[in-house]
Amino acid sequence: MDTLLRDLGPQVLGVLVRRGADFAAAEDAVQEALVEAVRRWPDDPPAEPKGWLVTVAWRRFLDAQRSDSARQRRELAQVETPPPGPTEQHDDTLLLLFLCCHPSLTPASSVALTLRAVGGLTTRQIAEAYLVPEATMAQRISRAKRAVADVGIGAPGDLGTVLKVLYLIFNEGYSGEVDLAAEAIRLTRQLAGSSDEPEVGGLLALMLLHHARRAARFTADGSLVPLAEQDRSRWDGHAIAEGVVVLQAALARDRLGEYQAQAAIAALHADARTAEETDWSQILEWYDELARLTxxxxxxxxxxxxxxxxxxxxxxxxxxxxxxxxxxxxxxxxxxxxxxxxxxxxxxxxxxxxxxxxxxxxxxxxxxxxxxxxxx
Missing domain, CATH: 1.25.40 (Serine Threonine Protein Phosphatase 5, Tetratricopeptide repeat)
Structure with missing residues (x-):
């Protein structure tokens, strides 16, 4: 059930934000709904878990709004909507992701807010991953929420910023109890399912191809192993195969971007059975393309x-x-x-x-x- 709630939490938060709820208040309402789900679902599981959570979270949000000032009550009349119906069945995670990665936020704030709101991680988990006190991370997330609330949901999304934030998360790797590289792949995979932009596929392919070499990057005592010296039998062949397929689909759209070019370089390294068999001529050609792009x-x-x-x-x-x-x-x-x-x-x-x-x-x-x- 924990996995289900983690997956549904960001989707429900996205629904409330799209309806016009303040970001911070919406998250509080969703958290209350999740607590209620943990209490009630084991004995009385709902037929439609997401719909149940949306209904409970929206009621919690409205209750909080009604208990506030007259000004807030007037605002409430503008955002109140009926209980969730068929129109709520689509995934609002994409909207949430773009809000968390708005260009007005600093990269550090976007990373923290994305992991909290879209990834469903706790503030403690994020703080441990970035080696900062939990109170510091809580303040960073709170500031980001306020900034998002000021921006509003009508602001245009910036796919480039979203991709940069996801890549920042991926490059943090593994720290504490959270595998940020795997989390970044999960989020990018979600984005790829909702977008036909080739650069999204390029980033996903790049992550998969780099992540495939993870087990061979360090020795048992933690020593770094350069690419040329890695035991390639320890590379994840399934991740490499998936990365190549995703990359080929992205390149077929004929709108080359820097993530696709980087993924092509990673794919050529992954294709070589030994370091000596690396096709450096093709790699250099892709670096020439990448240099033209950036x-x-x-x-x-x-x-x-x-x-x-x-x-x-x-x-x-x-x-x-x-x-x-x-x-x-x-x-x-x-x-x-x-x-x-x-x-x-x-x-x-x-x-x-x-x-x-x-x-x-x-x-x-x-x-x-x-x-x-x-x-x-």
């Missing part, structure tokens, strides 16, 4: 690695020279290419610099081991 210096840096694999490490280093040196992993890429070119001493020094700039302990330890290996 001016991201991170893309330019990753493209330099592909240039090095196709045209040699010196060509790769020339490509790196065009990338600002404050881009994350800049020193690490230079170290790798210099090592490939036989400049072991310079590569060692650059690995040391890269380790000092690492953003995670696993990455720092990996780069430190690379430096130590060349110092022998």
């Amino acid at each position: 001016d991201s210096p991170v893309v330019a840096l990753n493209r330099a690695v592909a240039v090095g694999a196709v045209d040699g490490p010196l060509a790769g280093l020339r490509a790196v020279e065009q990338v600002p040196d404050d881009v994350p992993r800049h020193a690490a890429v230079r170290a790798y290419l210099h090592e490939q070119a036989g400049n072991r001493e310079l590569a060692h020094d650059l690995y040391v610099v890269a380790a000092s700039r690492a953003t995670s302990a696993a990455e720092r330890d990996h780069l430190t081991r690379q430096a130590a290996r060349l110092h022998r």
